[in-house]
Amino acid sequence: MYCMLKLASLFVAIAVSHGWLFSDSGKKLNVLEEISLWPLPQKFQSSAVSFQLNANSFQIVHAKESSAGPSCSLLQDAFRRYFEYIFGEEVRKQDKSRKKAFNSDLVELQVWISSADPECEGYPNLQSDESYELSVDQPSAVLKAPNVWGALRGLETFSQLIYEDDYGANNINKTVISDFPRFAHRGVLLDTSRHYLPLKVILSNLEAMAINKFNVFHWHIVDDSSFPFLSRTFPELSQKGAYHPFTHVYTPSDVKKVIEFARMRGIRVIPEFDTPGHTQSWGNGQKDLLTPCYSGSTPSGTFGPVNPILNSTYEFMAQFFKEISTVFPDAYVHLGGDEVDFSCWKSNPDIQRFMEQQSFGTDYSKLESFYIQRLLDIVTTTKKGYMVWQEVFDNGVKLKADTQIHVWKERPQYQDEMARVTAAGFNALLSTPWYLNRISYGQDWMNIYKADPQNFTGTDEQKKLVIGGEACLWGEYVDATNLTPRLWPRASAVAERLWSDAKVTDLGNAYERLAQHRCRMVKRGIPAEPLFVGHCRHEYNGP
Numbered sequence: 202m203y204c205m206l207k208l209a210s211l212f213v214a215i216a217v218s219h220g221w222l223f224s225d226s227g228k229k230l231n232v233l234e235e236i237s238l239w240p241l242p243q244k245f246q247s248s249a250v251s252f253q254l255n256a257n258s259f260q261i262v263h264a265k266e267s268s269a270g271p272s273c274s275l276l277q278d279a280f281r282r283y284f285e286y287i288f289g290e291e292v293r294k295q296d297k298s299r300k301k302a303f304n305s306d307l308v309e310l311q312v313w314i315s316s317a318d319p320e321c322e323g324y325p326n327l328q329s330d331e332s333y334e335l336s337v338d339q340p341s342a343v344l345k346a347p348n349v350w351g352a353l354r355g356l357e358t359f360s361q362l363i364y365e366d367d368y369g370a371n372n373i374n375k376t377v378i379s380d381f382p383r384f385a386h387r388g389v390l391l392d393t394s395r396h397y398l399p400l401k402v403i404l405s406n407l408e409a410m411a412i413n414k415f416n417v418f419h420w421h422i423v424d425d426s427s428f429p430f431l432s433r434t435f436p437e438l439s440q441k442g443a444y445h446p447f448t449h450v451y452t453p454s455d456v457k458k459v460i461e462f463a464r465m466r467g468i469r470v471i472p473e474f475d476t477p478g479h480t481q482s483w484g485n486g487q488k489d490l491l492t493p494c495y496s497g498s499t500p501s502g503t504f505g506p507v508n509p510i511l512n513s514t515y516e517f518m519a520q521f522f523k524e525i526s527t528v529f530p531d532a533y534v535h536l537g538g539d540e541v542d543f544s545c546w547k548s549n550p551d552i553q554r555f556m557e558q559q560s561f562g563t564d565y566s567k568l569e570s571f572y573i574q575r576l577l578d579i580v581t582t583t584k585k586g587y588m589v590w591q592e593v594f595d596n597g598v599k600l601k602a603d604t605q606i607h608v609w610k611e612r613p614q615y616q617d618e619m620a621r622v623t624a625a626g627f628n629a630l631l632s633t634p635w636y637l638n639r640i641s642y643g644q645d646w647m648n649i650y651k652a653d654p655q656n657f658t659g660t661d662e663q664k665k666l667v668i669g670g671e672a673c674l675w676g677e678y679v680d681a682t683n684l685t686p687r688l689w690p691r692a693s694a695v696a697e698r699l700w701s702d703a704k705v706t707d708l709g710n711a712y713e714r715l716a717q718h719r720c721r722m723v724k725r726g727i728p729a730e731p732l733f734v735g736h737c738r739h740e741y742n743g744p
């Protein structure tokens with residue numbers, strides 16, 4: 202196994218109040234050869250019969266019954282990727298000493314896509330079937346899935362079943378697995394506005410997401426601080442709104458790369474263009490988009506949220522979101538709608554007059570709703586569905602039935618908000634307990650792990666409306682230097698909560714598997730931070 206330090210659960214005492222986890226004697230225990238699947242599959246059975254895998258004889262192939270073949274580049278690419286994960290160093294060593302397969306060897310993994318359409322060329326979506334069945338036995342292991350999305354999840358699981366023995370040889374035990382996710386939407390939010398994130402960092406985190414069976418990249422691409430998205434329709438937005446117009450932008454080809462890299466790993470890319478608040482950077486490149494704030498009877502020279510009373514605002518939004526709908530293939534776009542500061546609107550005499558005309562009184566949330574309502578109508582004409590932060594629901598904006606409400610606030614309690622959102626018949630997504638930008642001393646992954654999106658008072662019908670959740674890593678204090686270790690393996694705790702059965706909650710067992718899973722990420726080149734004292738067989742030695 203990767204980790205020689207193993208804390209047998211018998212000896213594990215958890216002092217949750219201190220966030221520590223330790224063995225009572227503090228002594229190192231010998232490794233038991235044991236697999237460390239993460240997230241834990243729904244049904245799993247293994248036996249003590251073990252086989253060896255040898256880089257010179259083992260191969261991943263299409264089963265002859267499969268509806269997919271070598272023309273499925275998504276699978277071909279995944280076969281290569283997992284072969285390298287399994288044999289990495291062995292392949293590099295070009296060990297020719299053992300060309301022939303032994304009797305005890307496993308010679309192939311057959312991948313069998315069972316439905317008529319393998320979806321090789323498609324994009325994953327909210328309804329995608331990610332289930333798979335895996336059987337490891339001699340002479341062939343078989344991975345059966347309705348389509349490529351389940352096959353990708355199964356390939357990851359297969360690679361996790363493999364462990365190194367004392368001589369560095371790859372072993373796998375006879376195993377039967379039947380697996381599927383508990384929730385359909387399992388996301389990670391990255392923020393590329395507070396700090397610009399180079400493409401390489403985004404791609405390597407998509408890789409880490411696939412290792413953890415996440416399936417949504419929520420790209421919080423622009424915000425107050427900067428506008429790095431290069432729009433073909435409105436190029437001034439990034440020319441004047443990015444930190445730098447050439448080096449700190451995502452060009453159309455960058456965005457395409459991210460979407461394709463994600464697709465190859467069964468990950469959806471949902472962009473967020475948050476309005477009417479969080480838009481300071483938009484104002485640099487788009488005249489009259491933001492509300493001029495007043496100090497007394499004169500403009501103060503500062504600007505507030507998007508100006509909701511001008512026709513030009515809606516003409517701009519219509520053109521902008523038309524472009525967005527063609528750039529991003531996913532059926533959903535995140536429209537934000539959070540934390541709108543009303544003080545600038547209140548100060549502006551034109552807005553005050555508009556409030557009177559509309560009979561809004563002094564209730565500025567009505568003005569916000571007026572704006573959001575029109576924006577939603579605009580986005581609806583682009584044939585996209587939308588996600589919004591919870592304030593849009595809280596303010597009583599009229600929403601399409603398929604709107605997804607993203608719960609993030611701590612007050613009122615998120616359990617109550619999840620109950621209200623689902624009682625109103627909307628799909629709900631949870632992020633409140635998963636703001637991973639918040640850090641503290643000790644093992645905070647445990648609280649992340651314990652939170653459950655369906656732990657609220659409500660009917661079964663309400664619980665079914667919970668489609669999942671997202672781990673969020675906001676960027677105020679995060680850039681490429683610290684993003685990956687801050688996110689991993691803490692986001693892995695969210696990954697298991699969203700994939701595995703609700704009953705998988707044992708912290709001692711999770712600790713053992715997560716410590717090894719973290720070492721596996723390290724072995725694959727991802728600088729995931731440690732959970733606690735210990736070591737990995739293959740330590741991180743730089744990028």
Ligand SMILES: *[C@@H]1O[C@H](CO)[C@@H](O)[C@H](O)[C@H]1NC(C)=O
Nearest residue numbers: 235236247248249250251374
């Ligand atoms: C795998 O097989 C070995 C013997 O070959 C056995 O010692 C070990 O307990 C098995 N592991 C699992 C998880 O079944």
Ligand SMILES: *[C@@H]1O[C@H](CO)[C@@H](O)[C@H](O)[C@H]1NC(C)=O
Nearest residue numbers: 509510511512513514515516
């Ligand atoms: C804005 O549009 C509405 C209806 O589309 C129209 O009645 C109104 O005159 C327009 N306002 C301005 C200032 O152009």
Ligand SMILES: *[C@@H]1O[C@H](CO)[C@@H](O)[C@H](O)[C@H]1NC(C)=O
Nearest residue numbers: 614616651652653656657706
């Ligand atoms: C469920 O939520 C309640 C608070 O509403 C909390 O006390 C309890 O520990 C939670 N249980 C789980 C399993 O998350």
